[in-house]
Amino acid sequence: MAWTNEDVARQFAEIATLLKLSGADAFRVRAYERAAGAIGAAAADLSALDEAGMSQLKGIGTSTAKKISEYLQTGSIAMLDELRAGVPAGLIALTRIPGLGPKTARLLYDELGVDSVQALRTAIDEERLRGLPGLGPKTEVNLREALSRLGDKDTGRRPMADAIAIAEELCLRLARLPQVRQVTFAGSLRRLRETVGDVDVLAASDDPGPVHAAFRDSDLVTEVLAAGDKKTTVITRVGLQADLRVVEPDAWGAALVYFTGSKAHNVRVRERAVRRGLTLNEYGLFDPESGERRASRDEAEVYAAMGMALVPPPMREDAGEVEAAADGTLPRTVELAHVRGDLHGHSDWSGDGKATLEQMVAAAAERGYAYWAVTDHAEDLPMNGLSRERMLERRGAIAALQERYEMRILEGAELNIDADGGVDYDPDFLASFDWCVASVHTLMNRSGREQTARIVAAMQHPQVHAIGHLTGRIIGRRPPYDIDLDTILEAALRTQTALEINASPRRLDLSGEMVRRAVDAGVTLTISCDAHSVGDLASMRYGVATAQRGWATADRVLNCGDLDRILSFTQAKRT
């Protein structure tokens, strides 16, 4: 599905990067960059098209179509393989540093032997960049900044969003093997942590040999680091490490608990087993005296045999969940099935939306939603904002579309919070919208005090129903801006404004930790995809997982309610 397009686009982006690194002329590089962009933007599923069909798509010519079909049929592109063989791995590693272009990467690699993020840090600290031909003091400052933004803690960790597609594809390939009874990814990725160190794949089989072999030999793998009969470790072609463990089917549940972690959760659960005179490991829950296996087949059985409720993976961080699961106070957290609609989404009425309003509405209705809010950007956003006139035009389009859909299309806008907390349009016009999200899109480097003040000011407005992506972070790329969460929570409660859990896997904003504080404070939440394409609507599950990390129950999430609940929420704010 979405995997194919995204994966194919990544191949072309990699070709462009490698061409650049090997000094190809700019025209050629641009052609591949453009192809990658066109593939990423294509609404059609490439794997359902033949070569002729592909070359009908905007921005995709016959030679691109040929390479796409080569990739879909063989799992590789010969040209890309040749390029990969010709460019040193260390050089590729450098291009993952935000803001570091291929020309500079080449220079650093050739002249200083810099071949990793760490090596670059050291080179800068030792002032070895100074005096390199063509590299001014400004570049050094910029690189230093980029590195500090990357942070120390999380070097080597990758955004969850970079790992999920390859993890799913690895599992899918294994699931097709006749020897495999069950397969899933475990570890931090199953817990939906926002960054992951590696991908942990777990499979159940009576015949592990062929499963390990298929994993090693997969075209998704570029390097095998360790090949044992219990565990295989590889580097995947997105540069991320992946472990495969194969267990006997009877031990599936115990192994899944063990390898899902977190380590801290496991330690706490094992303590509990010991207190009950039992031992727990990846093979099962045992009575050490008789050696009898009490539970192991599935996770629910393992937890139940210790007198515990099943803990949803995102909650397994030793944050009180083990005690709560044991004493019967673990809340039943929100699930994907509870979600009745989505309150933040875009169409191509604003320039950054990739699908038409009708395509978005059809896809939202397809998900079984009772309502979907189209919140195109309001007029103050440079480039993409809609003037009052355009919004009125859109109103007509919504009304016409509404006649054909049972799902309620909420006429919405994403407002821009200005420096003082003001928002777009005049109050009368604003009052005509069904639903408004307000977000910070500018002046992100203000102090925490100023940032907090402008958001609190925006919340006072009767037509600001929710604050979108509260901290503005892009995981792995842009840190959250400073805010005082307690002040914001207090204001949200007082002004009856909801806080959004932005479900985009690159944002997850609120974070799980912030959700937990919002839940404790009694604030109303929304979980919304901020979809800019049809495919983005599937991100809802990441928002739900983030809500689970924050222990949110369905009754705290506005869009787990029906349309009436939304309308009375906006009504209450007006009066």
Ligand code: DGT
């Ligand atoms: P990551 O990869 O750093 O994002 O985090 P995890 O949680 O995926 O950690 P990882 O990949 O080292 O191990 C996967 C799971 O296996 C981990 O969540 C719990 C389990 N595990 C691994 N090593 C140990 C250990 O020494 N003790 C315990 N109790 N569990 C372990």
Ligand code: CA
């Ligand atoms: Ca892991």
Ligand code: CA
């Ligand atoms: Ca691992």
Ligand code: ZN
């Ligand atoms: Zn948005």
